[in-house]
Amino acid sequence: DAKTTQPPSMDCAEGRAANLPCNHSTISGNEYVYWYRQIHSQGPQYIIHGLKNNETNEMASLIITEDRKSSTLILPHATLRDTAVYYCIVREGRGATNKLIFGTGTLLAVQP
Amino acid sequence: GAVVSQHPSWVICKSGTSVKIECRSLDFQATTMFWYRQFPKQSLMLMATSNEGSKATYEQGVEKDKFLINHASLTLSTLTVTSAHPEDSSFYICSASDRGADAFFGQGTRLTVV
Numbered sequence: 079d080a081k082t083t084q085p086p087s088m089d090c091a092e093g094r095a096a097n098l099p100c101n102h103s104t105i106s107g108n109e110y111v112y113w114y115r116q117i118h119s120q121g122p123q124y125i126i127h128g129l130k131n132n133e134t135n136e137m138a139s140l141i142i143t144e145d146r147k148s149s150t151l152i153l154p155h156a157t158l159r160d161t162a163v164y165y166c167i168v169r170e171g172r173g174a175t176n177k178l179i180f181g182t183g184t185l186l187a188v189q190p
Numbered sequence: 191g192a193v194v195s196q197h198p199s200w201v202i203c204k205s206g207t208s209v210k211i212e213c214r215s216l217d218f219q220a221t222t223m224f225w226y227r228q229f230p231k232q233s234l235m236l237m238a239t240s241n242e243g244s245k246a247t248y249e250q251g252v253e254k255d256k257f258l259i260n261h262a263s264l265t266l267s268t269l270t271v272t273s274a275h276p277e278d279s280s281f282y283i284c285s286a287s288d289r290g291a292d293a294f295f296g297q298g299t300r301l302t303v304v
Contacts, residue, residue, distance in 0.1 A: 112292070121295035122234070122295045175222045175239070178293055180236075181233060
């Protein structure tokens with residue numbers, strides 16, 4: 079079973095920051111937080127991951143609370159192409175054999 | 191990121207026939223690949239873990255005799271849906287990780303059984 083809870087949907091205005099929350103209150107010490115997104119009828123796309131510290135890459139920023147029980151994915155300047163289902167996933171370790179179990183995700187709709 | 195390719199992108203087959211879907215890691219070797227299935231308006235459901243040179247590990251409720259997985263090399267895993275029926279129509283997606291890296295997904299295969 080997925081170990082995360084996300085709102086089913088969110089709207090965001092084009093050009094504004096999109097902040098997508100995720101609760102993972104049962105996360106354990108060796109579990110990473112991963113974010114993927116899926117644009118309609120495509121395979122999921124990796125966005126970012128983190129363990130304890132906040133992370134940033136060219137796509138997004140990941141803010142993890144100090145107790146690690148929740149996190150927020152931030153898309154700094156959302157565009158229409160960012161409309162997708164965003165999945166927050168808790169994964170044990172980073173080894174190649176570690177599974178990714180998907181929850182229901184958040185459908186982000188970026189409005190013009 | 192790493193590239194994972196699936197073939198075909200879509201397939202239509204008659205009920206009772208078998209369909210093979212290929213998943214290739216194009217620029218890295220993958221000892222482990224994963225197969226998922228996704229029904230319309232639902233999330234991805236993990237079906238099985240494909241291990242190079244050994245038997246696949248299936249998730250609970252997934253019929254191993256119906257969904258045959260072969261991982262004969264470090265860059266190729268195949269999923270064969272045997273005796274397909276309309277209820278097997280779905281979006282099938284594979285993923286792969288190289289050593290210590292993050293999982294990357296194929297573009298998916300849409301199977302329609304008529």
